[in-house]
Each structure stands twice: as structure tokens, then as C-alpha cells.
Amino acid sequence: MPSIRDVAERAGVSITAVSRALNDYPDINADTKARILRVVEEMRYYPKASARSLVMNKSNIIGVYYPTRDGIGFQQPFIGTMLDIFKDEIGKLGYDLMILGNSTAPFDSFSLFERVKHREVDGVVLLGKTDETIKQLAESNVPLVGIDHFVTGPRCGSVTSENRRAVHDAVERLVRGGYQRIAFAHGPLDLPVAVERLQGFYSGMAAMGRAVERAWVVDGSFSLEGGVASAKALLACASMPDVVLCAADITAIGIMQEFFRSGISIPDDVSLVGFDDIAAASYVYPPLTTIRQDVNGLGKRAAQMMVDLIEGGSDAFPMHYVLPTEFIVRNSTRNM
Amino acid sequence: MGITLWDDMMKVNFPKDFVWGVASSSYQIEGGVNKDGRGSTIWDDFCAMPGVIADGSDGAVACDHYHRYREDFALMQSMGIKHYRFSLAWSRLYPDGDGELNQAGLTFYTRLLDALDEYGIEPMVTLYHWDLPSALQARGGWANRETAYAFARYAKAVFAFFGHRVRRFITHNEPWCTAYLGHGIGIHAPGIRNHAQMLDVAHHLMLSHGLAVQAYRAAGFAGEIGITLNLNQVYPETERAEDILAAERIGVFHNGWFLDPILKGSYSSLFGEVFGKMPAAIQEGDLEVIAQPIDFLGINYYSYSVVAHDENSAHAKTRNVTPHDRVTDMDWPILGQGLRDLLIDLHQTYGKVPLYITENGCAQIDRLEGDRVHDISRINYLSEHFAALSDALLQGVPLLGYYAWTFMDNFEWGYGYTKTFGLVYVDWATQTRIPKDSAFWYAELLRSFDH
Numbered sequence: 143m144p145s146i147r148d149v150a151e152r153a154g155v156s157i158t159a160v161s162r163a164l165n166d167y168p169d170i171n172a173d174t175k176a177r178i179l180r181v182v183e184e185m186r187y188y189p190k191a192s193a194r195s196l197v198m199n200k201s202n203i204i205g206v207y208y209p210t211r212d213g214i215g216f217q218q219p220f221i222g223t224m225l226d227i228f229k230d231e232i233g234k235l236g237y238d239l240m241i242l243g244n245s246t247a248p249f250d251s252f253s254l255f256e257r258v259k260h261r262e263v264d265g266v267v268l269l270g271k272t273d274e275t276i277k278q279l280a281e282s283n284v285p286l287v288g289i290d291h292f293v294t295g296p297r298c299g300s301v302t303s304e305n306r307r308a309v310h311d312a313v314e315r316l317v318r319g320g321y322q323r324i325a326f327a328h329g330p331l332d333l334p335v336a337v338e339r340l341q342g343f344y345s346g347m348a349a350m351g352r353a354v355e356r357a358w359v360v361d362g363s364f365s366l367e368g369g370v371a372s373a374k375a376l377l378a379c380a381s382m383p384d385v386v387l388c389a390a391d392i393t394a395i396g397i398m399q400e401f402f403r404s405g406i407s408i409p410d411d412v413s414l415v416g417f418d419d420i421a422a423a424s425y426v427y428p429p430l431t432t433i434r435q436d437v438n439g440l441g442k443r444a445a446q447m448m449v450d451l452i453e454g455g456s457d458a459f460p461m462h463y464v465l466p467t468e469f470i471v472r473n474s475t476r477n478m
Numbered sequence: 479m480g481i482t483l484w485d486d487m488m489k490v491n492f493p494k495d496f497v498w499g500v501a502s503s504s505y506q507i508e509g510g511v512n513k514d515g516r517g518s519t520i521w522d523d524f525c526a527m528p529g530v531i532a533d534g535s536d537g538a539v540a541c542d543h544y545h546r547y548r549e550d551f552a553l554m555q556s557m558g559i560k561h562y563r564f565s566l567a568w569s570r571l572y573p574d575g576d577g578e579l580n581q582a583g584l585t586f587y588t589r590l591l592d593a594l595d596e597y598g599i600e601p602m603v604t605l606y607h608w609d610l611p612s613a614l615q616a617r618g619g620w621a622n623r624e625t626a627y628a629f630a631r632y633a634k635a636v637f638a639f640f641g642h643r644v645r646r647f648i649t650h651n652e653p654w655c656t657a658y659l660g661h662g663i664g665i666h667a668p669g670i671r672n673h674a675q676m677l678d679v680a681h682h683l684m685l686s687h688g689l690a691v692q693a694y695r696a697a698g699f700a701g702e703i704g705i706t707l708n709l710n711q712v713y714p715e716t717e718r719a720e721d722i723l724a725a726e727r728i729g730v731f732h733n734g735w736f737l738d739p740i741l742k743g744s745y746s747s748l749f750g751e752v753f754g755k756m757p758a759a760i761q762e763g764d765l766e767v768i769a770q771p772i773d774f775l776g777i778n779y780y781s782y783s784v785v786a787h788d789e790n791s792a793h794a795k796t797r798n799v800t801p802h803d804r805v806t807d808m809d810w811p812i813l814g815q816g817l818r819d820l821l822i823d824l825h826q827t828y829g830k831v832p833l834y835i836t837e838n839g840c841a842q843i844d845r846l847e848g849d850r851v852h853d854i855s856r857i858n859y860l861s862e863h864f865a866a867l868s869d870a871l872l873q874g875v876p877l878l879g880y881y882a883w884t885f886m887d888n889f890e891w892g893y894g895y896t897k898t899f900g901l902v903y904v905d906w907a908t909q910t911r912i913p914k915d916s917a918f919w920y921a922e923l924l925r926s927f928d929h
Contacts, residue, residue, distance in 0.1 A: 143734065143827045145726050145748050146719065161719035188826040190725065191819060193713040193784040193799075252487045260487050 144185045153181040164189045204232060204448060205263035206241045207254065208270045214365070219392070219420040220437065221269055224289060227441030228267065235449045237264070255279045264452050267444060268293060271333050285451035289444045290335050292462065299447040299461040303435045305338035306345065308467040309387065312415060312433055313346025315469060316385055319478025321413065324352065325383035327362030327372040327393050336364065339389040339417065358383050362393030369396015377404055382412060385475065391416035391423045391432055394474070398426060414474040428473035436465045481814065484861040488868035489927065497879025498924050499561025499600075500554065500901065501837050503607035503651065505537045506888040508567060510544030514582035517573025519609040520619065524667035533894035540889045542909050547590055551597040553902065553911055554885065557921040558928070562599050563836055563881045565607035565651065568632055575611030576628045584639060591643060602646040602836075602881070604706065605633055605690065608656060608667065615668055620656060620679040623759065630689035637697045645701040648776055648836065649690045652708040653683035653736055665892050678759035684739050688767035695770070705740060706776030706836045709733045711816035711823070713784045715799050720787035724796040727752050728785045731794060741828045743769030752794050774878065775824070776836035779863075780808075782816030806840040806859065807897055814862030821870035821877060832876045837883035838863055841890070841897040844914060851903045851914035860916065864923075882920060886911060 150157040155178060162170040163178040182189075206225065208215065216222050229239055240263055242254070254275040258266055265285035268276060280286055280295035287293075288300035316324055326343040329336030340359075347354050357379045360372040372393065376382060377400075388394040394416035401408060408414055408428055416423055419434035443463050450461075471478070505521045525536030543550055554562060568575060570583030594601050606629065614625050633649065641647075650656075657680035659666035662673060670676075687705050694703045710732040714725035727748055730738075734746045735753075743765045750756060788797035804812040821833065840859040844851050860882070871877055887900035895906060901917040904910070913921075 143738065143742070143746065145746070146722050148747055157719040157723060161717060161722055165717040186827075188823065189722070190729075190823055191713060192717050192721070193715050256485060256487055260485060262482070 144187045146187070146189075149178070149181055149185055149187045152185060153178045200452075201262045201264055202237050203240050203261075203263045204237050205258055205261060205266040206239050207266055207268050207276075208241075209244055209275075210270055218364075219422065220390075220418045220435070223420070224437050224441050225269070227438055228289070228445050231442045231445035232448060235445060237449070242266075253278055255282060255284075258284055265448050267448060271330075285448060287444050287448045287451065289440055292334055294460065296460065297451050299444075299451055299463075301440050301444045301447065301463045301465065302335065302338075303440070303467050304464045305335050306342040308417070308433050309339045309342025309389075310346040310349065312387060312469060313343060314350055315478065316387065316415070316475075317350040317352065319475075321385045321478075323355070323358070323381075323383040323385070325355070325358035325360065325376060325386040327360050327369065327386060327388040327397065329362060329364040329389040329393075333364075336389055343387065355383070362388055362390065362396070364390045364393060366392055366396040366399075369393040369398070370400045371396075373397040373400030373404075377406075382406075385413040385415065387415045389417050391418045391420045391430060394430055394432070395422060395426055398430075398474075408474050409476045413476055416474075419470055423470075424472065431472045431475040432470050434468045434470050436467065439465045481862055482865040482869075483858070484864040484868075484923075486926065488865060491868045491871040492927070493871075496877075496927075497561050497834070497881075498559075498927065499563060499602070499879065499881040500559055500885040501563040501602075501881040501883050502543075502885050502888065503565040503604065504567040504570075505540070505607070505609040506884075506890070507541040507543040507564075507886070509537065509539040509542045511538050513544055514570070514586060515573055515580040516567060516583065517569035517575070517580075518612040519567070519569050520612060520615045520667040521609050523612055523615070524669050527669060530665075530669060531892060531894045532896050535889065535894035537889040541886055541904055544586070546909065548593050550886070550911070551593050551599060553913070554599055555597040557901075557913070557917060558924040559885075559921075560599055560924075561602065561879065561881065562594065562885070563602040563604065563648070565604035565609075566636065567609055568606065569609065569611040571635065572611065572632055573613075575614035575625075576631060579635070587640070591640065595643075601644050602648065602834075603636075603640065603644045604648040604651050605629075605636060606649065607651040608660075610667075619668055620682050621661070621670075621675045623682055623685070623761075626682045626686035626689060629686035630693055633686075633690035634693040634697070637694055637699065641694070641697055641699040641701065646774075647694065647701065647703045649687040649703065649705045650683055651706045651776075651836075652778060653680060653687070653705075654708055654732070656680075656683060657735075673754070674758060677753060677755070677757035680735060681757040681759045681764070684736065684768045685764055687740065688764075688770045691770040691772060692767065702773035704772045704774035704776055704834070705736075706778055707733070707736050707740075708778040708780070708837075709737075709820055709824075711779075711782040711813070711820040713782065713816075713819075715784050715786040718787075721785070724785050724787040724794075727794045728783060728796050732783070737824075737828065739765055739768045740772070741769070741775070741831065772831065774832040774834055775828075776834050777820070777824075778837035778883070779817045779820060779835060780806075780838065780840070781810040782813045782820075783811075806855075807843050808841045808893075810840070812840070812859060812862070814859075814866040816866075817863050818866035818869045821866075821875045822873055825870075825875045830876060832878050834878050835867070835880040837881060839883035839899050839901075841899050844887070844898050844900075844903055846903060846905070846912065849912060851912060853914045853916045856901075856914065856916040857919045860920065 163175040255278040268288045286298045292300045328340040360375045362368040362372045416430045416432035419432045423430040661670045661679045662676040664671040712729045714721035730746045730752045738746045784800045785796045884899045886902035887898040887904040890897040903912040
């Protein structure tokens with residue numbers, strides 16, 4: 143095998159220069175470095191790891207766990223955008239991502255924790271719903287960050303929007319804007335964020351002294367189909383609400399489609415408010431009034447938190463960030 | 479330092495036909511040194527020299543495997559072991575190393591192979607595991623080029639006897655030890671300290687390997703042939719150029735000395751710098767013979783080194799700075815990750831040659847408590863190294879199998895019976911075999927691969 147000296151001779155530089163080029167040190171001319179690396183490749187010189195690599199024991203890979211079986215997965219617009227931002231931010235900090243599959247053969251008999259250990263990831267980011275498998279991981283010393291998703295444990299952190307407050311404030315705003323009959327299309331209630339948003343609806347209604355009409359609280363299931371089903375449920379009621387507040391934009395869009403088919407005009411007959419502010423919210427007609435989550439802030443905060451948890455080692459404290467939301471008025475609501 | 483231990487899900491990285499076995503060698507286990515016409519070897523002679531073996535012992539009886547091989551194979555079978563690497567004692571077949579065949583020796587190994595068949599155990603046969611017939615040493619041993627030709631004749635005969643029933647042959651075991659320990663610092667047989675001779679011996683060992691591979695090819699067998707080298711994973715202490723170069727020199731000393739001629743057909747460009755001179759024994763065409771394509775490379779891995787440049791050191795201007803925070807009873811530093819890095823480096827540097835781990839294991843202090851030996855540190859050692867195999871396989875290294883060193887405690891060369899590497903404990907007074915906890919652990923692992 144060639145020696146580092148052979149490489150230096152062929153490239154016409156010192157062996158120190160070769161070492162600098164191989165180790166990506168800054169104090170070397172870019173052209174010289176390129177020439178050295180070309181020779182390294184030509185000679186099939188394979189630099190061996192130094193003892194330093196033995197003590198680092200870091201893969202610089204973050205596992206992404208998003209256990210969905212709904213067939214939508216990363217096409218879920220909000221999740222996709224957030225992961226993209228997280229990827230860019232954690233990439234700047236020197237990490238790559240590995241997407242962990244749902245537990246399938248040959249891994250069926252192994253817990254998420256065992257798989258995370260096996261893959262030697264430095265930390266795990268959780269999206270979507272929590273389940274029993276996450277518990278063991280959260281109790282371990284593996285750095286864990288939940289996005290849109292509260293997790294607790296010795297080395298856990300989470301980043302969420304202020305879901306409850308956001309919906310509470312939106313209800314107040316709608317009532318002050320003259321809306322009398324408010325319906326709510328909630329998300330899957332095994333998701334903590336969906337529960338928080340529903341709680342925000344109840345607390346907002348209570349704060350404004352309004353009674354909740356039971357038939358107007360429908361399941362929008364964070365999906366287009368859920369929106370269609372919600373609209374049908376509302377249409378079957380004895381009377382219609384004057385505004386439907388949705389826990390997700392995608393649900394609002396489903397409702398919009400069904401209302402259109404039924405000849406119901408938005409916002410003249412019924413107004414609509416979404417949650418998330420996905421890209422489609424401003425493409426649909428009429429453009430959707432919505433509660434915007436700070437998807438940029440969520441992704442960036444989560445990335446920084448992850449690196450803090452990893453690099454802080456045992457000194458890292460569990461942390462939880464709550465990011466504010468913004469009410470974006472478009473044309474699916476009347477003048478308020 | 480992070481240590482990754484074996485976990486069962488790593489099994490998914492192992493191919494279905496991955497070979498799991500155990501290894502041994504003739505002089506360390508057979509005993510029966512005067513039985514049925516066996517000729518004397520350099521290890522019989524070396525052990526007779528005063529003060530060379532730690533406990534003054536020898537391999538005259540050892541594990542008495544010569545008489546107990548059937549019960550040893552039965553024990554292997556009970557542990558689910560289906561592959562066994564062992565060596566032939568050259569001097570049982572040819573008492574003088576050359577010339578007349580000893581029929582009784584041939585009968586012994588024929589019956590031994592029959593017994594392996596009977597117990598469903600597949601052999602991997604090493605032709606030379608250090609027990610050179612004394613008669614050849616009298617004519618200069620490995621320092622004499624003629625020994626390489628005698629070895630080729632012996633190899634050719636073995637292929638004729640057993641080539642139809644043994645699928646895997648290894649020409650030499652750890653020629654580095656024969657050269658350096660045997661002829662450089664003289665702590666192994668034949669106990670010579672002669673630097674120039676050491677270089678020639680290494681060259682002749684490799685030449686004999688190449689000749690044996692040629693003989694095997696000429697005979698047209700369908701099996702595999704390779705060589706086993708003891709390799710040490712060497713790390714530079716820092717990324718500084720002088721430390722990288724220091725690590726490359728020590729890498730040539732431990733590994734490249736043999737790897738480069740055998741796999742590349744040339745000595746390393748650093749050879750002169752490391753050894754002071756080139757081997758005088760090199761003749762025109764030798765390197766072509768040495769670099770015969772092999773079917774696999776056998777690797778014996780035990781430990782690693784971290785080295786730094788040291789202008790004042792006589793040993794290739796390097797200083798050994800390997801941490802000794804974790805060591806075996808041989809005082810060898812433990813690093814499973816070193817095996818992973820070694821396998822990946824070999825694959826990157828020398829290309830696609832298939833690999834077997836032909837030895838790996840550790841000496842630990844073993845105590846019999848009741849009828850058990852609780853050798854948890856051996857289990858940890860193996861566990862850490864199996865995790866390394868998994869990693870290497872995951873990264874695409876063509877690793878075909880693993881043979882644990884060793885099946886049972888035995889004669890550990892210069893250490894006599896004071897250092898024990900076995901999965902099975904041997905009570906020397908009664909020759910009773912007692913599986914250690916590591917044997918049960920290994921057996922369980924092998925069983926779990928079966929379903």
C-alpha cells in the first residue's frame with residue numbers, strides 16, 4: 143500500500159501538507175489541497191483513523207422517528223416542511239439524518255430503543271404520535287427531542303407551538319368579530335397537540351361565556367377525508383354554525399370542498415379558519431384564514447436543542463420551548 | 479471510550495451461510511509427541527531449553543487430544559459447533575519433514591477427519607502452525623530456501639491425501655510470529671536472534687506459501703486455500719504527519735510485511751526504513767510466486783496499537799502510546815472497534831479478497847468454582863468483537879466466517895500452561911473438560927443463528 147510519503151512525493155508537497163489536506167485543516171491553499179486529494183484518489187491511498195476517532199464515539203447522525211401508518215407520512219405538508227427545515231439547520235451543525243422505519247421484519251421483536259442503540263445515532267427526533275415504544279427511549283440517556291410533541295425524560299427536550307393559547311385566542315377573536323355559532327373540527331385525540339387545541343376551544347368558549355354545541359364538535363382527523371366527513375356531519379345538523387374552526391388546514395380544505403359541492407358559500411354562509419398555515423392555505427379559493435405555526439422556529443429550535451442535548455452530555459437539562467403563533471386573516475372569514 | 483457490545487439484532491447483518499467455529503493447533507493440544515512415529519519438532523527442542531517456557535512445561539501431553547479427539551468433537555457437537563480449524567503436525571506425516579511418509583501419521587489424521595464427519599463438523603486445515611520438523615531445522619530451517627520447497631512437497635502430499643474431503647486449507651499460521659518471535663527476538667522456537675535471518679525467514683515462509691498455493695491449483699481441487707496472518711490495528715496518536723508516518727511504519731512492521739507481498743506482489747516502500755534493509759533472500763520471480771491469488775485471507779486479531787513519532791526511539795522512531803486501561807491477561811489492550819477498523823481498512827486497501835477471522839479471543843484468569851468457570855470478561859471481549867464483525871459486514875466487508883481462539887485451554891507457547899484462552903476449561907490433573915460460561919454463551923449464540 144502507498145505511504146503518506148508516496149502521496150507527498152507524487153503531489154510534490156510535504157507530508158505535512160498531505161496530512162493537512164486529509165484532515166481538512168484550514169491552513170492550506172485550496173488548489174494545493176485539490177491536487178493532493180486527486181493524488182490520494184489516484185494512488186488509492188486510504189488514510190487510517192487516528193486515535194482521536196477512538197475516543198469521540200460519535201456518528202453525527204440523528205434518527206428521525208415518525209410512526210405513521212396512515213399512508214400519508216412525510217407528505218403531511220406541515221411535517222414535511224418542518225423536517226426539511228430541521229434537516230437544513232442540523233446539517234449546518236454537522237449532522238445527517240437517518241429515518242427509522244416503522245417496526246417491520248426483521249426488526250419486529252426489537253424495541254425502538256434497541257434499534258436506536260444498534261444504529262448508533264447520536265440522538266432521536268420524534269414527530270407525530272407518541273406510543274409505548276418511546277417510553278423506554280425517553281427514560282434512557284439517548285438525547286431525544288419531540289417536535290410538536292411533549293416528551294419528558296433525563297435527556298429529553300421538546301418544541302411545540304402554544305396550541306391551547308392559539309385556539310383560545312382565535313375563539314375570542316371570532317366572538318369579538320361577531321361570530322355567534324362556532325364549530326370546532328378537532329384532530330385525532332391520541333395526539334397531544336390535537337387535545338391541546340380542543341382544550342383551547344373549550345377554554346376560549348368558556349372565557350367568552352358561550353355554550354359549546356355538542357353536535358358542532360366534529361372529528362377532522364388532521365386529514366382531507368376528515369374535513370369532508372366533518373362537513374357532512376355539520377350539514378346533517380338541525381342548524382349550521384356560522385364559522386368552523388379547524389385544528390388543521392388540511393381539514394379546513396376538506397370542509398371547503400364538501401361545502402362547495404353542497405352549494406354553501408364561504409365566507410357568506412359559513413366561515414372557515416384553519417391551523418398550521420401550510421402552503422396550500424393561500425392557494426385555495428377563497429384563501430384560508432388560519433393560525434400560523436412558526437414552522438421555521440420549530441425546526442431551528444429543535445435542531446439547536448438536539449445539539450445542546452448531545453454536546454452538553456450529562457450537563458444538559460431537559461427543556462421545553464413553546465413558540466407563539468400568529469392569526470393570519472385571509473378571505474375565508476368575513477370582516478372582523 | 480464507547481464500547482459497543484453484541485446485541486441480538488446485529489444478527490440481521492450476518493449472511494445465512496456465515497461460518498462460526500473454533501480453532502486450535504497441533505502442538506498446543508495433541509500431546510502424544512512420541513506416538514506412532516511422530517518426528518521431533520522445533521517446539522519439542524525449544525521447550526527442552528532451560529528457562530524459555532514460563533512454567534518449564536512443554537506440549538508432550540498438552541490436552542492429550544491425540545487420544546481424546548473423539549470426546550472433544552462430541553463436546554463441540556453438543557455446543558452446536560459445526561466448523562473447526564486445526565493444524566496438521568508435519569512431523570506426524572513426514573517425521574524428517576521430507577522423504578518417507580509415516581503411514582501411522584496418515585492413519586491418525588484420516589481417522590480424525592472421519593470422526594469430524596461423524597460429528598457433523600467441517601474442517602479447516604492449517605498446514606503449518608509452527609511445529610517444523612527438527613530434521614529440517616538442522617539443515618537451516620526457514621532460513622534455508624530448501625525448506626520452502628520441502629514445505630511445498632509436504633503440502634502437495636496433504637492435498638493428495640485430503641484435498642477431496644477438506645474444503646478449506648490454510649498454508650501458514652502467523653508467519654510474522656515464526657519470523658519475528660522465532661528469529662528476531664527468539665522467544666519462540668527455534669529461539670534465534672538474528673535480524674537478517676529474520677527477514678530471510680519471512681521471505682521463505684511467503685515463498686513456501688506461494689508454492690503451496692500453486693500446488694493446490696495444479697491439483698485442481700474445488701475448495702479454497704489461503705493464509706492466516708496475525709494483524710494489529712495501528713492508529714496514529716494524532717493527525718500530525720509525523721505520527722501518521724510513524725503509524726504507517728508500525729503498520730508495515732505488524733501487517734504490511736506480509737500483506738503487501740502476498741496481496742500486492744511487492745514489499746512496502748517503507749520496508750527499508752522499518753527494517754534497515756531488504757531481505758537478502760529475494761530472488762527473481764519470487765514475488766510473483768508469493769502473490770498467487772488466494773481464495774481468502776485468514777485474520778487473527780487480538781489487539782491494537784496507538785503510536786507516536788519519537789526521534790529518539792530505536793524501534794522505527796516510534797513510541798507505543800496504546801492505552802492500557804482495558805487489557806487481557808496477556809496484557810494486550812482490548813479494542814473491539816479495532817477489529818472493525820482493521821477489516822474495513824483491509825477491504826479498502828487490498829480489495830475484494832474474502833476474509834475469515836481465523837482466530838480471536840483472549841486470555842483471562844479462569845477460576846473453577848464448583849463445576850463452573852464464570853469468565854464474564856471473556857464473554858464481554860467476544861461480545862465487543864462480534865459487534866465489530868456486525869459493523870464491518872454492514873459496511874460491505876466480504877467476511878465469510880469467524881473461528882474463536884480457542885476451543886479449550888492448551889499449551890500457550892512461551893507461557894506454558896499459565897495463560898488460558900479456551901472456551902472450555904481443562905483440569906490438567908484429570909484432563910476433564912469443563913465448558914466455561916463463555917462456551918455456553920457462544921453455544922447459545924450459535925443456536926440462535928440456526929433459527
